[in-house]
Amino acid sequence: MTTSSDNVVTAVAHTNIALIKYWGKRDANLIIPYTGSLSLTLDQFYTETSVNFDQNLDRDEVSIDDQSAANNSWQRVHDFLEIVREKSGTHLNAKVVSHNHVPTAAGLASSASAFAALAAAASKAAGMNLNNQELSILARRGSGSACRSIFGGFVEWQRGTDDADSYAVPINTPHLNDIRVVALTIEKHQKPISSRRGMALSVTTSPYYPTWVKVVESDLQSIKSAINQDDFTRFGTISELNAMRMHALTLSSDPDFLYFNGRTLDAMNEVKRLRHSGVECYYTIDAGPNVKVICQTKNVKEITTTFSKLFGPDKVTVAQPGPGIKYL
Numbered sequence: 001m002t003t004s005s006d007n008v009v010t011a012v013a014h015t016n017i018a019l020i021k022y023w024g025k026r027d028a029n030l031i032i033p034y035t036g037s038l039s040l041t042l043d044q045f046y047t048e049t050s051v052n053f054d055q056n057l058d059r060d061e062v063s064i065d066d067q068s069a070a071n072n073s074w075q076r077v078h079d080f081l082e083i084v085r086e087k088s089g090t091h092l093n094a095k096v097v098s099h100n101h102v103p104t105a106a107g108l109a110s111s112a113s114a115f116a117a118l119a120a121a122a123s124k125a126a127g128m129n130l131n132n133q134e135l136s137i138l139a140r141r142g143s144g145s146a147c148r149s150i151f152g153g154f155v156e157w158q159r160g161t162d163d164a165d166s167y168a169v170p171i172n173t174p175h176l177n178d179i180r181v182v183a184l185t186i187e188k189h190q191k192p193i194s195s196r197r198g199m200a201l202s203v204t205t206s207p208y209y210p211t212w213v214k215v216v217e218s219d220l221q222s223i224k225s226a227i228n229q230d231d232f233t234r235f236g237t238i239s240e241l242n243a244m245r246m247h248a249l250t251l252s253s254d255p256d257f258l259y260f261n262g263r264t265l266d267a268m269n270e271v272k273r274l275r276h277s278g279v280e281c282y283y284t285i286d287a288g289p290n291v292k293v294i295c296q297t298k299n300v301k302e303i304t305t306t307f308s309k310l311f312g313p314d315k316v317t318v319a320q321p322g323p324g325i326k327y328l
């Protein structure tokens with residue numbers, strides 16, 4: 001059990017972009033998903049978090065990007081620390097200092113890097129010595145997509161059926177390693193409907209949800225075989241299709257909702273135009289208006305030039321496969 005106040009642990013986790021999406025929980029408390037999902041960890045967007053359990057604190061202290069955390073963020077971090085305290089046996093409050101190198105809650109999956117970094121830093125600061133599988137399970141309790149950010153490169157979250165068998169595993173492959181993701185940060189503001197609320201609404205009200213569960217199974221098989229065969233065209237095609245299938249769940253929910261804005265549609269049309277002109281690229285979109293363009297190294301220049309003209313160069317970031325969890 002930790003008693004001293006000099007045990008600061010700092011961890012860095014990179015965000016990931018889902019190519020086969022996680023959209024819906026079978027168990028909302030434990031965060032067990034209805035389906036598996038598959039992602040790529042990116043090198044460009046990350047969270048650095050320090051945790052220190054300290055006997056001199058009378059409540060958890062949380063600072064995010066140099067500001068004291070707002071009530072709802074504080075509560076989410078506190079709830080997560082409660083899980084760490086329960087598992088580790090410490091009763092101390094913690095000081096958490098977190099810096100996001102990612103536009104928060106704008107569809108660049110900041111909760112993934114945030115809870116992966118928090119899981120790693122908090123568990124170690126509490127004296128636990130978890131392996132990466134155990135870390136993935138712990139990170140999942142904070143945010144589902146965070147379980148994938150424990151690992152670098154391509155990662156599959158195996159849905160499992162309970163707390164112990166729902167975790168991510170890395171897909172170690174020499175294939176598709178020249179893949180690049182051109183992130184278009186169209187909007188930096190908070191999304192109006194969180195992915196948590198949005199997916200719950202889709203599960204309970206979209207008449208297509210049972211079909212989604214079936215279709216993800218086959219999309220997962222297809223994308224894994226595309227990776228195995230180093231087949232970028234199939235890989236991109238399935239990614240784009242799966243993203244649109246997810247967004248069809250938002251449109252078919254009651255009440256319906258939509259994460260796209262006008263510029264999202266402009267970006268989608270531009271990707272299609274580029275593709276038809278021979279510049280192979282595909283889009284994927286999460287719970288926000290930002291668009292990620294999936295391509296290979298050879299086309300990065302043309303794609304960034306095109307989108308810099310459309311949205312401004314400051315809105316365009318090129319990412320490549322990134323690393324798993326690290327301690328500083």
Ligand code: DP6
Binds near residue numbers: 017020146
């Ligand atoms: C669209 O992991 O943020 O990015 O588990 O409720 O915290 P919670 O949801 P979260 O959802 C991510 C949704 C997504 C798709 C994905 O990353 O797989």
